[in-house]
Amino acid sequence: MFNEAKNFIQTYYEETGQSEQELAARLIEVEQQILTQGTYEHTLDELTYGAKMAWRNSNKCIGRLFWQSLNVLDKRDIHSEASIFEALLEHIEFATNNGRIRPTITVFSAQDIRIWNHQLIRYAGYETDNGIIGDPDSVAFTKVCQNLGWEGNNGLFDVLPLVIQLKDNPPKLFDIPEASILEVPIRHPEFDWFTDLGLKWYAVPMISNMKLEVGGISYVAAPFNGWYMGTEIGARNLADDNRYNMLPTIAEHMGLNTKSNASLWKDRALVELNVAVLHSYKEDGVSIVDHHTAAQQFKRFEANEIEAGRNVTGNWSWLIPPLSPATTHIFHKPYTNEKKTPNYFYQKEPY
Numbered sequence: 001m002f003n004e005a006k007n008f009i010q011t012y013y014e015e016t017g018q019s020e021q022e023l024a025a026r027l028i029e030v031e032q033q034i035l036t037q038g039t040y041e042h043t044l045d046e047l048t049y050g051a052k053m054a055w056r057n058s059n060k061c062i063g064r065l066f067w068q069s070l071n072v073l074d075k076r077d078i079h080s081e082a083s084i085f086e087a088l089l090e091h092i093e094f095a096t097n098n099g100r101i102r103p104t105i106t107v108f109s110a111q112d113i114r115i116w117n118h119q120l121i122r123y124a125g126y127e128t129d130n131g132i133i134g135d136p137d138s139v140a141f142t143k144v145c146q147n148l149g150w151e152g153n154n155g156l157f158d159v160l161p162l163v164i165q166l167k168d169n170p171p172k173l174f175d176i177p178e179a180s181i182l183e184v185p186i187r188h189p190e191f192d193w194f195t196d197l198g199l200k201w202y203a204v205p206m207i208s209n210m211k212l213e214v215g216g217i218s219y220v221a222a223p224f225n226g227w228y229m230g231t232e233i234g235a236r237n238l239a240d241d242n243r244y245n246m247l248p249t250i251a252e253h254m255g256l257n258t259k260s261n262a263s264l265w266k267d268r269a270l271v272e273l274n275v276a277v278l279h280s281y282k283e284d285g286v287s288i289v290d291h292h293t294a295a296q297q298f299k300r301f302e303a304n305e306i307e308a309g310r311n312v313t314g315n316w317s318w319l320i321p322p323l324s325p326a327t328t329h330i331f332h333k334p335y336t337n338e339k340k341t342p343n344y345f346y347q348k349e350p351y
């Protein structure tokens with residue numbers, strides 16, 4: 001652990017221009033803590049910078065240009081399910097900010113808390129005799145919630161409860177107040193019939209099942225949010241045939257020939273769905289980025305990193321957007337998928 005701690009603290013001090021003397025003193029302190037307690041505690045500044053570095057090192061993320069502007073909420077001192085629920089509501093409110101989304105991470109104490117949700121706000125998926133209602137991606141977790149007593153409503157867009165577990169206690173469920181959940185009804189700038197599809201999506205993506213690793217310490221409950229890139233909603237969540245599978249319906253309404261692949265009906269429906277998503281979020285003043293702008297921002301990130309003397313790492317297959325990937329520069333160049341730390345990692349599902 002001391003090796004990982006030393007590497008992180010050294011890099012942190014170098015990148016923030018703190019003196020060799022301060023570094024040496026801090027390293028002695030950390031070594032002492034590890035020797036006597038088996039671990040050490042990050043200062044707020046170390047934790048804050050570590051969370052930002054972890055974003056900077058996230059190879060699958062196209063949004064890394066803004067890594068230094070991450071808001072870090074330190075909640076390492078709370079240890080009851082109720083106060084964790086309160087902190088999560090605080091995160092949701094602060095991050096949502098009435099639509100002017102603030103990229104934010106809340107860090108809970110390193111080991112004894114788990115949030116079972118994949119995202120703080122996500123729609124339920126119900127398996128019924130005549131198919132799946134809601135988000136197919138949520139079917140397994142929805143069953144877990146129902147086994148824990150959650151009813152659900154068999155709706156298309158039922159927001160799942162927060163499931164919070166302390167140590168090895170049974171998890172506790174908490175409903176998120178509707179007032180805290182900002183959603184965007186999806187309409188199209190030209191096709192008036194689009195509204196009748198009854199589609200909407202939530203404003204803020206908040207990943208809550210990954211762990212933040214900084215200097216040898218793993219924060220297994222550290223939910224983080226940014227804003228959406230439009231294609232995530234328009235080219236995947238509402239488009240995939242194993243998600244909301246809207247392309248055939250949209251193509252029908254557009255009067256396209258869905259009997260022939262060569263009519264490119266799927267592609268035309270896909271573009272209009274993505275146009276509708278971007279139009280709706282923008283009209284409602286909810287932060288969102290289109291995949292062309294996001295790629296241009298990523299290009300600026302690459303230049304900044306080279307300028308800072310760091311090599312750019314990335315996971316090409318995740319960085320290219322799912323719609324018109326070859327229209328971005330990312331498609332036309334290779335990226336090394338070298339894993340640096342601090343970083344965000346997958347971890348075993350607690351259920």
Ligand code: HEM
Pocket residue numbers: 051055058060061062063064066070103104105224225226227228229232289294318344
């Ligand atoms: C600010 C706006 C942001 C945008 C537009 C953005 C965009 C994206 C997109 C499109 C993906 C791929 C998701 C998918 O294909 O399912 C992604 C992945 C990822 N992003 Fe970002 N991101 C943003 C902010 C952040 C922040 C604040 C963090 C953490 C502090 C972060 C960490 C990650 C990580 C760890 C992944 C990979 C997730 C996985 O492995 O499943 N991003 N991002």
Ligand SMILES: N/C(=N/c1cccc(CO[C@@H]2CCNC2)c1)c1cccs1
Pocket residue numbers: 205206207224225226227228229232
């Ligand atoms: N825009 C975003 N998109 C995502 C970022 C990370 C993960 C995901 C969802 O990943 C799922 C697992 C693989 N694809 C879907 C979406 C952000 C969420 C939190 C901060 S930015």
